[in-house]
Amino acid sequence: MKILITILLSFLTLTGYAQERELVTVKKTLKLMGSRFSITVVSPSEELGHINIEEAIAEITRIERMISSWNTDSETYLINKNAGIKPVKVSLELFRLIERCKVISVLTDGAFDISYSSMDKIWKFDGTMTEMPTAEKIKKSVEKVGYEKIILNSEKQTVFLKEKGMKISFGAVGKGYAADKAKQFLVSRQVAGGIIDAAGDLSTWGTDVTGKKWVIGIVNPLAKDKIVSWLPIVESSVATSGNYEKYVTFKGKRYSHIIDPRTGYPSSGIRQVTVFAKEAEVCDALATAVFIMGKEAGLFLINQLDGVEVILFDNFNKAHKSDGILFDRDP
Numbered sequence: 001m002k003i004l005i006t007i008l009l010s011f012l013t014l015t016g017y018a019q020e021r022e023l024v025t026v027k028k029t030l031k032l033m034g035s036r037f038s039i040t041v042v043s044p045s046e047e048l049g050h051i052n053i054e055e056a057i058a059e060i061t062r063i064e065r066m067i068s069s070w071n072t073d074s075e076t077y078l079i080n081k082n083a084g085i086k087p088v089k090v091s092l093e094l095f096r097l098i099e100r101c102k103v104i105s106v107l108t109d110g111a112f113d114i115s116y117s118s119m120d121k122i123w124k125f126d127g128t129m130t131e132m133p134t135a136e137k138i139k140k141s142v143e144k145v146g147y148e149k150i151i152l153n154s155e156k157q158t159v160f161l162k163e164k165g166m167k168i169s170f171g172a173v174g175k176g177y178a179a180d181k182a183k184q185f186l187v188s189r190q191v192a193g194g195i196i197d198a199a200g201d202l203s204t205w206g207t208d209v210t211g212k213k214w215v216i217g218i219v220n221p222l223a224k225d226k227i228v229s230w231l232p233i234v235e236s237s238v239a240t241s242g243n244y245e246k247y248v249t250f251k252g253k254r255y256s257h258i259i260d261p262r263t264g265y266p267s268s269g270i271r272q273v274t275v276f277a278k279e280a281e282v283c284d285a286l287a288t289a290v291f292i293m294g295k296e297a298g299l300f301l302i303n304q305l306d307g308v309e310v311i312l313f314d315n316f317n318k319a320h321k322s323d324g325i326l327f328d329r330d331p
Contacts (some may be wrong), residue, residue, distance in 0.1 A: 033198035042193040084164030105147035112289040116261040118144035119168035176284030179203040239283035242272040
């Protein structure tokens with residue numbers, strides 16, 4: 001579901017101030033949670049940097065084991081297996097994650113919904129669709145979807161999906177959550193600064209080896225050699241959703257692969273959304289939600305939330321931003 005725009009990060013070499021502090025940048029890129037992860041840390045030595053990165057990888061792997069919907073040993077798999085049958089007692093960590101997801105579902109009026117995986121797969125974005133599904137098929141495809149059908153019992157710490165065939169999955173929030181947890185772990189190990197890039201969900205802290213802020217360049221989705229804005233990110237996170245690679249067009253209208261879990265219809269009207277907030281988990285969830293809600297409703301929501309900002313491109317490739325964003329053309 002996530003599509004990563006080209007993000008330019010300021011990984012500068014060890015010079016000047018960095019030499020005085022004897023810090024180095026250590027980076028490792030690998031596949032985790034089925035996606036490309038890149039972990040960068042600022043460290044007194046390469047050896048210690050690699051040790052810290054391996055520990056962060058172990059933390060991300062732990063998260064994956066907990067939230068995976070296909071791993072038969074995971075708590076999430078057990079929840080889905082017992083849909084419509086009985087509640088499942090889960091760890092406090094997973095319970096709290098699902099609880100927060102339901103809060104975002106309420107805030108977004110269901111545009112974000114971890115039960116979206118209950119949808120029948122009637123849309124195809126591989127070039128094989130020649131006509132839209134019927135309204136009846138679309139309506140039927142979302143019959144089992146609905147965050148209000150996820151029943152949480154805080155006293156017993158259980159999760160129950162009300163209908164058989166219901167499923168939850170964390171594809172729209174899991175990588176952001178994993179990035180947050182990896183960051184928290186590294187901060188607890190006194191790692192001075194770094195970036196966790198979880199397939200485009202970025203979580204940052206500290207500064208680079210020169211003491212400067214981490215900087216990202218927001219790139220125009222249709223002109224990747226053009227920077228729309230350079231933005232410093234301090235103790236902050238970023239996530240992006242886009243539809244410029246997977247979509248279908250019927251009667252001149254463009255439909256994204258990001259489907260509204262409330263209606264079963266693909267979203268339309270937005271080409272790309274980038275959300276900024278303290279937690280990557282929040283960025284991840286809201287990027288998807290804003291994409292589905294549309295420009296006006298999405299901007300209105302973000303402007304009501306403290307510490308959250310957004311830049312989005314509409315289908316005409318025009319950029320729009322929340323009130324707290326100031327565009328800066330120079331890095």
